[in-house]
Amino acid sequence: MNNGTHYRTCHLCEAMCGVAIDVRDGRITRIRGDEQDPLSRGHICPKAVALQDLHQDPERLRTPIRRTDKGWQPITWDDAFDLAAQRLDAIRRQHGRNSLGVYLGNPNVHNHGAMIAMTPFLRALGTRNRFSATSNDQLPHMLASLEMFGHQILLPIPDLDHTDVLICIGANPVASNGSLMTVPDIRRRLNALRERGGKLVVIDPRRTETGQRADEFHFIRPGTDALLLMAMVHTLFAENRVEPGPVEPLLRDLELLRLAALPYAPEAVAAHTGLAADSIRGLARQLAGTRKAALYSRMGTSTQAFGGLATWLVYCLNILTGKLDAVGGVRFTQPAIDLVALGALAGQNGHFDTRRSRVRGLPEFSGEYPASTMADEMLTPGDGQIRAFVTVAGNPVLSSPNGRRLEQALEGLEFMVSVDYYLNETSRHADLILPPTTALERSHYDLIFSLFAIRNVAKFSDPLFPPAPDQRHDWQILLELAHRLETRRAGGRLPLRSELGWRAFKRLGPDPLLDLLLRTGPYGTAPGRLRPLVQPAVDLILDLLPERHPLHGLAMLSPVNRRWQALPKGLSLTALRDHPHGVDLGSLQATLPERLFTRDGRIHLAPRRYLRDVERLYSLLATPPTDDLRVIGRRHVRSNNSWLHNSRRLVKGKDRCTLMIHPQDAARLGLQTGDPAQVSSGERHIVLPVEVTGDIMPGVVSIPHGWGHNRPGTEQTVAAAHAGASLNDLLSDEAVDPLSGTSVLNGQPVTVKVWLPARQRQPA
Template sequence: MKIDRRSFLGLGLGAAAGVALSPVGVKLTDDSSIWTQNWPWTPVPEDGKITYDRSVCSLCPGACGISVKKINGRPVKIEGLDDYPINNGGACPHGISGLQYLYDPARIKTPLKKNGNKFEKISWDEAISLVAQKLGEIRKSGTPESLGLITGADSGSMAQLFERFMAAFGSPNTYNMPSLESNLALTAAALHGADRSLGFDLDHSDFILSFGAAIIEGWGSPVACIQANASRRERKAKLVQVDYRLSNTANAADKIIAVKPGTEADLALGLCGVLLAKNLIAGDVNTSAFAAMLAKEYTPDKVEAITGVKAADMEALAMEFIKAKAPVAVPGKGRGDVGQSLREFAAVQALNALADRLNKKGGVFVMYPADYLSFPENVMDDAAKQGASKAKLAGSVNELVDKLEKDGGLSALFIYNANPCYALNNPEKVKVAMDKVGFKVSFSSFMDETALRSDVILPASIFLERLEDVVSGGGLAKTVVGLCRPMVKPIFDTKHPADALILLAQAMGDSIAQSFSWNSYDACLEQVTGKIWHTLSGDGYVVIDDKPPVGTPATDFTFLVSAPKAAVPMGEGDYTLVPVDKMRLAVGSMISSPFAVKIISDKVLSGKYSVVEINPATAGILKDGDIAVLKTAMGKAKVKIGFNEGILPGVIGMPRGLGHAFNNPYVAGKGVNVNDLIGPVIEPGSGLDAAFGIKATLSKA
């Protein structure tokens, strides 16, 4: 398929003029409040004493401070918290509709046990003793390593508590769901050393070169990114967006560089090659092997052939980047979580290293994790020591799915803060893999695709009902620990997942119980955050660090010198299907609230159909508004065609976050889960699913 870059840019910019940015703030707060009162299951607030409490939203990695308005002690409205060091009064549509998560009828209201194909209600005592008994049998059989954990918690005390349970039980098999945070940690490990992450100082950069990052559509800490972009004009800072469609971020950019999807790493390597060939690198980095590889494989002409970006444009971009006072290159297409390649992240970070932008104001900070938690030593008996020292079954959650689907290997699985049966590519395969695990325990708050396949559900209280430390992450160039506080007692028979874990450990007895000797999670949190607890509980947050780290970390380019080629999209077809992230559509373990679904544009969801964007230049006989069949090697779906001259010819953009398949009238049956149509392509060397898209065909239905 020939890519006509000029027509993409020329037509696209005109066509999308006037597209509004995702609104954040007062207007939506009012809308949400009005809508909230229109849902039959949402209590109507009575007159009474008005109070405001501060807390932190943990619905996404944004970690925004929130202010919760209460009437007679009952939460009635959520707004962004003024002066909070991450979001300074802003909040996104999901945060402000947090009350809907509280009252949502799809919440799991009591512990459940699978009986045949149905769930039956059980008490907490029954649920805990059932899980303890099953886990006890696994330990007795001498295979504690066959307990697995799939978690969406990257940081904070909850991540450590689950890890602690796994270690005390005797299993190394913890797997994190894909996230921007984990991709950045992998990148830092590949180039700078283990146990670090990357934070992008967008607030102080004068030249942001984004490789498809949806900076105003949910990348990183979404509200912080939107605010950094909003202040760009005053700072006279430039945004250059490398993209294959005119996203809201691209529309807000000063310049768009159109690339073929999946070739962002090649462009970044090409830019590195230009800087090295012209000897324009700044700082002290050892680049000889990297430079030799680039001179051979990534000459401007070769990169033009791969990416579609003209060699002269690439050279001009490299010059603009290196000449800026405070440039920064940002990796991670869309939200930067799934379908990402370590090669791509590392190539973009190499550009930062060559331009001497590490640990510089307005650059990228190579940060150590916030060191504020002090857990007492874990008590591990011989079985735990032996089991935990065994090799992991797989290197990543994607590899785990492969392994389980083919050979099994886990007797039991915990799932916390994750919905792999929806959020990973090819969920059908994930479901088959899950079915190979004998006993699954979900800690979900909602009946989602993964909870449905579990044997026991220990329902979690949501963020408005629980205490928790919430650590900033997601590419933010500062570390803030916030305190999420209970705004209301659990309104259903749910528990804090940490309290469920403590009860479970104590029911198992012996060394596991000794590792979890707290009376409650609240007591645990106060103990383990000892050194910051006073400020955390008083002010509601602690800024651990917000300055550039001292010194410049070394950069080792070996990974890039030996990195594999780009993941090739699977299958056949004239089109490449790519997922498109939208601010108003929740992804991952989070499900869009009814309010958020209500405000989705009909250019994204039209009735029951996902609207897919295609460029009219490659529409063939299809017309705008047609219902079409979209087919890939993984499956097919009926979709509605939406013409968009702002997407590259030959590319199909499908919104991510639709097509849930469980009994919730507000989100189920609406559109297609794009992950159903995309097969994973595991990247050698990283274990990441690097499938940015898949080949596809479109025909009239």
């Protein structure tokens, strides 16, 4: 790689910040924000500088290793692929296809190569026992989008740069840089909102980093968000403030939603939520009475006992107040590579509850079972018990509830493979670890997060460093495993046509497919002089063929579709290489009704599965509030789940893995800042230092997500020196939202007491 400055997109979170990386003699000398990036405009957070640490980490694995009686030993790639395919195939033949299991971590969606190779890999595994980080994260948003708009990744995104009131509930974008709202430099954008006379409102059990910048802040008791949101819906109907605007003709079941909200007057929910009735009405009136406003929710509303209902109600409130598809409200993106339309064209809109998990009967979502039941499926004997497991870029021991039980389950497997470049808390249980290249050694294009950006942008980066001859990209690893598994299933030899296809894919890689998708998308390369011939054909297809016809879908994606004539053209991989800072494709625009994918082309306001779950919400309303301590998670801008803690620059400074507790609760329990506290849930316990703060609601404690690097057998010395405690060692994996199957990571009851070392404890 030549010396100089190279421009890329940081892949460490959803913000898609542009970075400028200076290289000299094959080493990174500086990383800074790319001031010419059209989305981030020079902003980066501390994580971006740690790209250097990840790339140069001496503890990063670079060649495959195998567990032996003498410890971990290197193994060649060819032998590693043979071992993995032979053992997985043998277990599948002996115990059936569902004896294999697979877990996909969220770094996969930051990696277009892994995403493209994942489909043939999962097809080759052939198992129904699939899991991912989705059910520990954003599943309620995807379910609401599927049920209401007809596609699981058609998510409404706040038009943040044009809104005048942003209401955040259960979201902390200042720490997360957005999340399902790709928005670099959120601080500057919130300042701009205030400068144009706007307002930020935050509702949360903790006065978060976002809450500290709010013009109006409300504490709310964990797990009661659905009650608050239903009371806001009630207020809109009771005060005749329902004005959906231009989307009103597209709505179904408005009256059913009104009836569902009848019992939830603000006075009825006030004691449960902790918000006064007048405050609840005020929130509804602000949303309804401000033309450019948006209601935004995230982890706090998703990963709780009523996560499905709460997320659905956020969508409903934006629709009822005329904010859907409106300037300054919430809008659908139109990315350069439109995975929404491509998925619909292939019949892959998403699906839910087509089958149930073997042990606990939890619903699948898009072919995956909830992560909370992984251990059940490994520990419970019977047909379909998981006996071999593959993890790809995931650390579920620290990121899924009841990590200790999952460890027990992993230890009992017959065989396990991890595609990971660290020996971490999960991969230490594997028999074989296959390490991929790092992000700076592969090309990069944001397939997924372009779908969630507050502006339509496109950016491609070639590899910054060439991989060593004995390294493999993750897409190469997945394709090779898939090829060898398919070959074994076929009896040792694939048909010639299939074999040629595999070889071509492995030789060309994912980037030529990216180029094809860019050229044929709405911003793609128009056919020049052939346009007068092509345009009438496209128009005829759109006019004559039904919307569900494949040719209609292809025409909709075409750069010559008359709907997209005002969009910039000429996009291709070559064009993006010629614009290394990226290309600005414009602000979010109105896209309805064409963007809907429901069978009847309408917005389903009151899907029946949500109405049925309202009965469970009413049971909560009918039960007197308790004074149990409830635990919530939290994020920090210097962390990214469990996998950036081996960077010294990110973990230095004061301890961030603390138990936040309100002064009233601390005084009652005899705790002071710095004291070690034992937090318990049933038989599960963790110990961590106390941080007494008025920024958390009385009756609530907070523990950060992603720590707990005190397991033996890992090789991450920096992380181990800043181990912290794992929130997920405390949480029960039995607690899920029964509507969606999402893990309950916020609102579980706990007890807290002063912790004393064993030698200081007095006998009973």
